[in-house]
Amino acid sequence: MEPTHVGEDAHLLLYRTPKARLKEGIPIMVAGTGVRVVDQTGKSYLDLEAGMTRPVHIGYGRQEMAQAVYDQICALPYFTPVQWATRPALQLADVLARLAPGQISRFLFVCDGSEAVEAALKLARHYHVFRGDATRAKVLVRRGSYHGTTGGALRAMGLVLPMRHIMEPLAPGMVFVESPYCYRCPVHLTYPACEIACARDVERVIEFEDPAQISAFLGEPIQQGFGAYAPPPEYWPIIKTLCEKYGILLILDEVICGFGRTGTWFGADHFGVAPDLITMAKGLSSGYIPLGGVGVTDAVQAPIEILQHIHTYGNHPVACAAALKNLEIIEREQLVQHAAAMGRYFLEQLGPLERHPIVGAVRGTGLWLAIELTSRKTTRAPFPEEGLARLVARARQQGLLIRSAGSAIELAPPLIIQREEIDEAVRILDACITAEVRAMGSQ
Ligand SMILES: Cc1ncc(COP(=O)(O)O)c(C=O)c1O
Structure with a gap:
């Protein structure tokens, strides 16, 4: 039995x-x-x-998702992402270029959200290195954040979870700042009288850490760790302004927010900020098949002569075919x-x-x-x-x-x-x- x-x-x-x-x-x-x-x-x-x-x-039980996966397996189940492309991966990038926030227009695909975060951190680093800014290696992240459990993503975890502690010591390079969690404000102030101190204080941290050593600011548009917590409307514009002032790339982790979860295509759409990079997973394929991705702007992609990164299952054609059908359903319905x-x-x-x-x-x-x-x-x-x-x-x-x-x-x-x-x-x-x-x- x-x-x-x-x-x-x-x-x-x-x-x-x-x-x-x-x-x-x-x-x-x-x-x-x-x-x-x-x-x-x-x-x-x-x-x-x-x-x-x-x-x-x-939702569950969508036969047309099964059909899309079946059709692609019959046509071509796999081909390398290194120096070759497949049709579904190309088409998925085209669709995402239409939907993504701000100027995000180039995409690569991985297997999940953690890998997307890893790839985004690497892309940010590539951008700086190829521009001759090789000292920019630190990443600003927030206490209370969650970005996954692989190396870089785990280092960026700002939650007090044994998941991180059991793997320590982790490689250095993550610099933690406070989160905009107004219900229990980490700096004991009250919105709006606080004048968004948690965001403004990031400038002090940047100065202290040396702007010439900072690669990126990584954050979820709306945070998971405190329970679907949206920051005040001023928060992301302040962070974006600081990033621009100091040549720091803004990576928005859209792994949960992306693809309609928060009532807009992406979390960034609520705040009127244009990220330099985004990460995505979950709703990209609705979980029918593992898939994550990273999107970058032309400006980030331009200086990178070659991306020194590879996964056997990167840009996977079957996963991309599933995502295409999933996005078709989200748009159609x-x-x-x-x-x-x-x-x-x-x-x-x-x-x-x-x-x-x-x-x-x-x-x-x-x-x-x-x-x-x-x-x-x-x-x-x-x-x-x-x-x-x-x-x-x-x-x-x-x-x-x-x-x-x-x-x-x-x-x-x-x-x-x-x-x-x-x-x-x-x-x-x-x-x-x-x-x-x-x-x-x-x-
Ligand atoms: C914002 C965010 N980033 C990254 C991840 C990691 O995604 P995955 O579990 O697919 O590796 C998650 C997972 O919940 C997440 O919420």
């Missing part, structure tokens, strides 16, 4: 899974349609996390506009949850939303991790998949979600928060 759960005896290693969870048994996911997935026992879940790491923008409209509706429905004593605030940009939890509203003290874990588990029991980020519950459903599904999700969230408040009261 097929096993119904993954246990301690499984030959498969699961990522970031404590032994205790394996003891309980972990559901095996077997199918998905629309915004719902089903496990081996037949239990159905409303997936408010688009596959838990949030890539599945177009106007999922970016739909995400903006559904995001507004979702946020309205979440509003009444603020009546609960543990809900500090609700927020969202498009279909990337969060419920900020606090153990005391007056001080905004973070909610205990065990409480967050209990909430996530309660929701799962009731057939709703959510996750925590920082002291918040984060929500990022497939972009195809409809009002009735949002209503269902809010009812379950309300019930789970009520149960948590009651359990805390009886402790």
Whole structure:
């Protein structure tokens, strides 16, 4: 008989899974349609996390994605990205040149978001080296950021996570600055009286580190680590101005924000800033096949005589064919506009949850939303991790998949979600928060 759960005896290693969870048994996911997935026992879940790491923008069960992948495998399953090109990779770059923010117009493709970050850091370094600016090697990153888990991306991680600590010592070169997390301001000021001190202070850091040694500023347009946290509108324009003043490249990590998640094609579109480089993954292929990418401006690409970088599976034709079909679906079904409209509706429905004593605030940009939890509203003290874990588990029991980020519950459903599904999700969230408040009261 097929096993119904993954246990301690499984030959498969699961990522970031404590032994205790394996003891309980972990559901095996077997199918998905629309915004719902089903496990081996037949239990159905409303997936408010688009596959838990949030890539599945177009929802589950799209036959035409399978057909696109099948057709490309039949035509040409693979060819090297070194000194050769394939048709899907060329076409995907053309489509992205039309959609990408600012002047971003040249692209290369890798397998995921972490690799995209690595490639972006390398491209930035190439730009400086080929212009004779070889001392520019440091990268400005933010406390609370997440950029993936490979070498450079892990070094850029600003979250206090054992994932980073266990791999230390890491190579030097990352310089951390504060994040625009106004709900719990890292420099204890209040917006707008703060005059965006977290952004302005970056200039002091640049001067201290020596501008001639800084290659790039890397940041997520809207941050994951605190739970879908958008900076004040002034933040990115200030950072962009500083980058221009000191010859530093601005890399926006669009791995989550890209492809409609926040109700615009890219996160950068909300802030009117033109990045020099962007990274992308997740919604690029909606998770149907692994794919990441980097986009750069002509100005960044121009001085680079040769990019000294390679992955066997770079510019992979099958993955690029899947991404082309995925983008065709997003455009045809106007999922970016739909995400903006559904995001507004979702946020309205979440509003009444603020009546609960543990809900500090609700927020969202498009279909990337969060419920900020606090153990005391007056001080905004973070909610205990065990409480967050209990909430996530309660929701799962009731057939709703959510996750925590920082002291918040984060929500990022497939972009195809409809009002009735949002209503269902809010009812379950309300019930789970009520149960948590009651359990805390009886402790
Ligand atoms: C902003 C950002 N950058 C990079 C990554 C790394 O992407 P991947 O997990 O595909 O390597 C993530 C993953 O969540 C991310 O959120």
